[in-house]
Amino acid sequence: MKHPPKHSPIHSQERIVPATPETISRAADLIGAGKLAAFPTETVYGLGADATNDKAVAAIFAAKQRPEFNPLIVHLADAGAARKIAQFNGLADELAQLFWPGSLTLVLPGKKQSGISPLVSAGLDTIAVRVPRQPVAAAFIRAAGRPIAAPSANLSGTVSPTSADHVASSLGDKVDMILDAGPCPLGLESTVIDLTEDPPALLRPGGLPVEVIIAAIGPLADAGNPETAPKSPGMSERHYATTVSLRLNADKAEPGEALLSFGADAPRRALNLSRRGDLEEAAANLFAMLRMLDNSGVRGIAVMPIPERGLGRAINDRLRRAAQSANRDANQ
Ligand code: TXA
Ligand code: MG
Secondary structure, eight states: OOOOOTTOHHHHHTTEEEOOHHHHHHHHHHHHTTOOEEEOOSSSOEEEEETTOHHHHHHHHHHHTOOTTSOOEEEOSSHHHHHTTBOOOHHHHHHHHHHOSSSEEEEEEBOTTOOOOTTTTTTOSEEEEEOOOOHHHHHHHHHHTSOEEOOBSSOTTBOOOSSHHHHHHHHGGGSSEEEEOSSOSSOSOOEEEETTSSSOEEEEOOSSOHHHHHHHHOOOEETTOTTTOOOOTTTTSOOSBOSSEEEOSOSSOOTTEEEEEOSTTSOTTSEESOTTOOHHHHHHHHHHHHHHHHTTTOSEEEEOOOOSSTHHHHHHHHHHHHHHHHHHHHTO
16 A cells, blocks of 8 residues: 655645544643644644643754744643743733733743743743633643643744644644644734833734733833843744745735735735735735745745734734845845
């Protein structure tokens, strides 16, 4: 009998299973056995491992080919579980109360003897914690009964996965199981705030708009600003790169380019992030549409301007990083 080749897409597609109570419990068992399981969250798909197991955490870095200096977020069932591994202050309590479960990650001083593998924080004395809202993610974390370290479930530096197929095509058989709950509703990673700084610093704009956080707790330092920013690991890394070059703030496609458009004034035939100019819809479409155009055989992707407000800030952050990385690779 002929077996499919080990890395064929067919082989890795077999790892995708619809999320049900039974498959969630199987995925949780895999975590207990030190394996890797990918799971849906409201932001992007995560590549999960037992955060207290050094070998399992090391396997995440290996599967993603992620530099060991770039720390991971620990996912928990509730704020109580987060308090066992991170030292909360008043602001952290307030943010957790307001925005958890949800797409907000808090960087706090880690607690000693928490049992978390030191690999998770890449040797830093801080830890990033988040309580996801997506019901499958919540059920999976509860079933695993331990903190789950989980980066986005893609190869380091490439476009983040918003579907189970994206995970399979990026990681293949390096992941033991992929829980499928359809496309991620937000489509952008969580907003990351460093609360060890005063004022707190925005390390990554994301699914929870910065304006909403500022309205709740006052001004934030911007990690993009070297005057006020703390050092943030991974900020200078290759990010979200497409294989073809990316041109931003374009009004039309040049020959050989595909246009990724936004709003009602765009040409009818171009792929549109949101024809009605809705930033939430654009965020949810961003990574899937980038992948689609990247695989379509064009020479480059031209992206129309996206307003710099609300989720638009996070969309533009990802597009700028993608353009920088893709264009750097193209020039090498
Ligand atoms: O929405 C999300 O946050 C997704 C889902 C799966 O939860 N996860 C995700 O993880 O985007 P990842 O590994 O792709 O991005 C984590 C970001 C990185 O920029 C990392 O440098 C930062 O969080 N980070 C993690 N721990 C940190 C720490 N202790 N201090 C500063 N930054 C930290
Ligand atoms: Mg990532």
